[in-house]
Amino acid sequence: MEDSVDETESVKRYNQYKLDFRRQQLQDFFLQHKDQEWFRSKYHPDDITARKTESLAALKTRLGVFLFLLDNNWLENMSLDMEHAPAIIKLLDAGTHRLLPHCCWHLAKGILGNEVLTLSLQRKRKRSVSADSGEGSASDSDSSHSDGEKEEDEEKEEEEEDREDGTSDRERRKERGKEREEAPAKPRPLHLTTSLFIRSIPPEVSKEEITALCRRYPGFLRVALSDPQPERRFFRRCWVTFDRSVNIKETCWNLQNIRLRDCELAPVVNRDLCRRVRTVNGLTHHKPVVRNDIRLSARLVHSLDQKGELWVGQVRSTDSMETNPVLKNITDYLIEEVSAEEEELTGASGGGDSGDAKDPASSSEVTVETDEKLLKVLDRLLLYLRLVHSVDYYNFCEYPAEDEMPHRCGLIHVRGPLPVAKITAAEVSEHQKMCEERLAPLLSPSETLSEEDAARLGKKEPEQEVEKFLSANTQELSKDKWLCPLSGKKFKAPEFVRKHILNKHGDKVSAVRQEVVFFNNFLLDAKRPALPENKPLPPPAQATPPGMPGFPGQSPQQQSLLGYPPGVRPPMPGGGPPYPPNQFGGGRGNYDNFRGHLGGGGGGGGGGGFPGKQRNSRGVRGDPRSIIEYRDLDAPDDLDFF
Known part of the structure; x- marks a missing residue:
């Protein structure tokens, strides 16, 4: 400036x-x-x-x-x-x-x-039994020729057994058919699935492309994709779910070398959940904690029901507090009852707020008090959150897109065993405060920018963008000759071009308006995705103390790997005492000339001058730092390179 x-x-x-x-x-x-x-x-x-x-x-x-x-x-x-x-x-x-x-x-x-x-699942098999013929053949209508031969062999063996037992062939066959009709078909556990996990899916790859690729393999069910990760270039994680009956390892092998948009999928087999039921702190059994959990979970149910438009229009009121069965009479369990008058008359009332950590009453030990009636009400709320809204209350999180994941009702956190050690009122208060803080993101509505902030960041107006689009597509060729680039037609005046675009290219004008709404939706989202911010540079390495040789940032333990104390050279090969560092001004261990320092005197070994002579201006200026020497830590003990 x-x-x-x-x-x-x-x-x-x-x-x-x-x-x-x-x-x-x-x-x-x-x-x-x-x-x-x-x-x-x-x-x-x-x-x-x-x-x-x-x-x-x-x-x-x-x-x-x-x-x-x-x-x-x-x-x-x-x-x-x-x-x-x-x-x-x-x-x-x-x-x-x-x-x-x-x-x-x-x-x-x-x-x-x-x-x-329990439903009786019976597959009645139609069998034709011939009473006149001596050889009866019972087979399914859809059985193959090989199956018929096996049944004939089995029937021959059964006939021989019947002759030995004295049982008639007709009676034996009727008993077998009756047993098969009464035996229910064994159902398959369809809630169990198997899946593959793909660590990195590029952001330009769509879910439809992955679905079309994996659908070619038998037993395919669905695909789930995670939200993009800005710190990983907006790559996504992927889970592909298959039926439990397929050979998942064979499917995984077939997908190993397949590339999708120049990206290798490299899937791995996803293991089953090891512990579906997991525990939290046993403090959650305590009656005040349970009552607080009822209050928070009821708020959460009410908020999520309104967001999902559930229980709307079913009765006269649109308030889910009056229609949801789990919220029926919920206020009866939120009101706390105390014997204030009795405590006042008997002189047992205490002063101060027990929730304050600084109050002596907060450090007093309390006994864990349980209430089965309150726990039953709370469990009904928590199961509603888990099964309907995919919210695991005790884990303070929502499982997004759970219907597309391999396990549609996978994990749940429950109360652990009662605490063995004594608890204090401060611990109870701290636990309740922690619950409210961690549930705040679920309770708060989606954040949007204010109109003022949106205007400052460049919110667009549809009509203004349409005018820009019309102006950009109205080109003057010469006097009284105007061109519409969209169609290539020429007109005598710009207003005719404008009228032509609005009448003949209305789809493109609508696309401009839709693009404006698209951009504004992105802009108004307070939690919009963005590039990760640059991390601050790490703090500079601590300078080497005076008299401590070694590499920059090298610890004293690393500097003394040769067995000698810091600042002392090893003895010469021929014997003699070890020399302290920088005893002589010259020497190969001094790198001042390479670092641009002011050197004194020419002379041997690295331009070092005479012994004891000042080699640079640092000593004159009173700089307390010593000269840093560099040594090979891997050198043998009997060899000195300096």
């Missing part, structure tokens, strides 16, 4: 420079990623609508699963405690079964162990 600019004006100009740089950075990022699938699914208006419709449909399906389990008493005696881990796993598997298409054919007692959902 010119010299006449004062400090205030310079700061103002610098702030404007940073704002312009930020605007350009946002525009460049948008242009770089606007054609990629992950970016369009988040901000493009058409993709947002399709994604919202799909997510709401999946959410309502999960709600139907929860209501089915609730109506069939699956949640009646369910407790989110580690002691009930087998029952919790069966509940999660039942929810996964209900998410499958035609799941009613696969809910069987052999898998889930619940009589309410």
